Amino acid sequence: MRRISRRGFFKVTAAGSSALAISSTKKAFGMKEFKGYPDSMGVLVDLTRCIGCRTCEAACNKEHGLPEPEIPFDDFSVFDQVFHDGKRKRRTSDSAYTVVNRYDDTSSGAPVYRKIQCNHCNEPACLTSCFVNAYTKTKEGAVIYNPDVCVGCRMCMVACPFRIPAYSYHSALHPQIIKCNFCYDTRLKKGKPPACVEACPQEALTFGHRKTLIKIAHERIRSDPDKYVDHVYGETEVGGTSWMYLSSVPFDQVGFDTSLQHHPILDNTKSFLGFVPMVLGIWPAMFMGFHLLSTRGKEETEKKVSENK
């Protein structure tokens, strides 16, 4: 198959360098933390600019040749749709890579619109939880998926902290994960912004280098502190994401999960995975020792018993 994976590469490098030079363990530890590719691109979504026109949804649908939606893109009644007893608004699905939802600002009563799609994490949970390496984080920042090796365990859907990946459950022969790919093949690879960004009439979406976008975001907050919540959502959430958000209302009021950890999801499994080679190394000798200790004594007593007879 393709390539040594990024993760695999870093693991080997980290292990190798620590083995070669014990004095440079600090360096090896440093390698374990991945803060994203230096030239990673991203998109800054400014909720204060979004008017809920759904142009981005339409552009995405067209770009990826997705099926025509039941309710057309110029019909805003979709914003009133709720599911599961009102607990869930519209979400990404096997026919929509991106979705805009409307929330109500509790203080002003004005509507706030929020676009959701794959946030393209720096260290994605979908990628690190996939046991066939179906995901790749490209150097441009996109998290792309390869359906040719996917077994369909749906671990990535469980792992995604933003609940983005969808699955084509109704396909018997070619079921696959369906999610936003940052228009990687058609645009990003060529240095062009994704279709939704290009289509946005409000400039609510800003495409650029992730590093630059972080600066722009903080600059906007600084120049208008009364307007914005002092937080760039996605700057540090789950280790940082390529897509980031600015908002005028507290993020948890517009559907964002503000309880997310600020380090990669992968970190949660590291302590266990570190334990694995130790078990493989120690258990055989330890249990063979137990075996010898517990059976040798017994054989002797059994012998004695038979001798006494």
Added chain:
Amino acid sequence: MNHLIVNKGYQPIDSLNNPDNGQKWSLWRKLLLGLSPSDYFRQVLRNPFNWVLGLIFAIGLPVIIYRYATGLGGVMHASYDYPWGLFLGFGLFCMVPLSASGFLLGTTVELFGHKKFKPILRLALLNGLLGYFFAVVYLLVDLGCPWRLYYPMFVSWGTAAVLFLVGWHVATYLSVQIMEVSEAFFEWVNWPTAKKFIHSGTIGLTVAGIILSTLHQGALGTLLCYAPGKVHPLWYSQEFLWIFYLCSSVFAGICMVIAVSTVVEKTMSWRCGSEFLDNLGPITIGLAKGATMALVTYLVIKIIGIIHDNEWAYLTTGWGTWFMLEIGLGVILPIILFSIGIRKNSVGLVRFTAFLTILGLMMNRLNTALITFNWDLYQEIPHPLEAVITVTIFALFITVYRFILYRLPILYTWKTVSEEELVSIADLDSTQTQQAAVLVDTAGKESLGPA
């Protein structure tokens, strides 16, 4: 089932040679349990349990075909928020800990040399093997592309993933368990060389079983560490989830052996050897002691888990009540009942408690993987057809389990006679054959050791 055969003075096949004429049993006769084909099928039709199984298959098998014809969406809610349903929630998360019996009894008997538990060892090994095998069967239903099951082994490696470890370990451990159980199979098909070969590697296989079980039982818990926030904090623990899973698999596996041995004793005592039946009482009590220790340990570390993450506030919520119910019914009550049962030497109470503990364990696994999953979003009740398929595969599990127990020397000791005895039997005339048969019988019983 045994009514008819008892009427006919039926003796189940438990030896290499037919005691009536000294001839080796043919494979065909062994498969039919020594009955003629017509008797065998009358027997099958007489047993009301077979009709229940038949009914389940009549409904369930078409549903399984329907699943493959239409994709998972036909039998599941096709939910993006609940990617996993009963197939994994029950089939993987419950079946795997309940199948820890193989490595536990293997360790007790082969590694620590507690020969007291030997009569139940093979049942525990078979229980482990079939449990894992059917966990894979559940997986074959659940995976979107089941025909790619081997991909993580041979096509594309996602080495950083916990599921990669689970996949590899379940596959390796399945082969280890096949080897462990194959001893009984080789006796049955009369291939002593192969049996001897496998037997020489017993300790190696047992240690491999411990390593693989430690890691993948724990890894199942770690799988949910990918979903912090989705699993309710009371069931989630980044540091300890793997050890909760490992520790609970210990009492789960033990209780499963107690439960299965109970069912076996009640429904197929004709197939059980005297060594098994005579020792089952003390063995059950002994197993209960082990299970109680694991349960107490589990209770302690669960409390440590709450202290560690400071989750006391959650206990007063509705989820907290549900959590305490799980711990109360599935851990604390079993500890009390087991203790009483052990003290009073009451096999009945111990068996009841074992069933209770199994339910508690299943409650825990379903809680972590399904019920408390998305606790702050909404709860989803699995699709009815999902339940139908889950029950059907479990019925298949029982059918295969029973098929093997009826035949292979799992519950009884296989009797063989030496070559000289065989020759002498062949030489004897018809009247003496009877005596020889008795001889063989005694020889077999002697080999059982002190009962």
